[in-house]
Amino acid sequence: xxxxxxxxxxxxxxxxxxxxxxxxxxxxxxxxxxxxxxxxxxxxxxxxxxxxxxxxxxxxxxxxxxxxxxxxxxxxxxxxxxxxxxxxxxxxxxxxxxxxxxxxxxxxxxxxxxxxxxxxxxxxxxxxxxxxxxxxxxxxxxxxxxxxxxxxxxxxxxxxxxxxxxxxxxxxxxxxxxxxxxxxxxxxxxxxxxxxxxxxxxxxxxxxxxxx
Numbered sequence: 001x002x003x004x005x006x007x008x009x010x011x012x013x014x015x016x017x018x019x020x021x022x023x024x025x026x027x028x029x030x031x032x033x034x035x036x037x038x039x040x041x042x043x044x045x046x047x048x049x050x051x052x053x054x055x056x057x058x059x060x061x062x063x064x065x066x067x068x069x070x071x072x073x074x075x076x077x078x079x080x081x082x083x084x085x086x087x088x089x090x091x092x093x094x095x096x097x098x099x100x101x102x103x104x105x106x107x108x109x110x111x112x113x114x115x116x117x118x119x120x121x122x123x124x125x126x127x128x129x130x131x132x133x134x135x136x137x138x139x140x141x142x143x144x145x146x147x148x149x150x151x152x153x154x155x156x157x158x159x160x161x162x163x164x165x166x167x168x169x170x171x172x173x174x175x176x177x178x179x180x181x182x183x184x185x186x187x188x189x190x191x192x193x194x195x196x197x198x199x200x201x202x203x204x205x206x207x208x209x210x211x212x
Contacts, residue, residue, distance in 0.1 A: 012046055016044070022038060035104050052096070098142045098143050
C-alpha cells in the first residue's frame, strides 16, 4: 500500500473540498440539469485499504449526507460481515460512488443512473490522490465498467460470475464485482444462488483479514 505523507494528505483534503462544493451537474450539465441542489457524498482517507465503489446516493443518503444509510446499506454490511463502526471507519474503508450526488428518480420511482459528468470530472483525479487500495468492491454495473474497463464482461451477471478471475488476478489490487444490494435485485440473487453460497463467504474471509 502506498503510504501517505503530510503533503499527500493536504492535497487530498483540498481535492475533497473541491468535490464537496461541486455544482457541475447544475452549472454545466451533460443533458438536463440536476433537479435539486447538489450534495456530494463520499468518505475517503489517505489510509484505507478497502474501497467500496457504488453507483450514486439515493434519497435517504441525499438527506443524511452519509453513504448507505438505508436498507441497501444494511444488506451490504451483512454481505461483508462488518459492523456499522467498521463500515464507517474511514481509516479502514473508503466509499467513493460513481456519482457523488443523488441523480433523481425515473418515472417508475427508481434511481436514475449516476451523472456522467461526475465521473468524467473527478474520478481519475480522486483515485490518483488516494492510496493504492488492496481490495476494491465494485457495486453495480457502472463501477464495474469504469474500474475493470475491457476486463468487464458483457453484462453484470457475467462480470459477477467471473469474480474469481478478478480476485485472483496478478497485481496489488483485488477487485470484487457485486450486484447492487437493493431489494430490486432479490430476483437476481435468487436466480444466482452461487452468489450467496460461493462469492460471499470468500469476500467475508477477505474482510476479516483487513479488519484484524
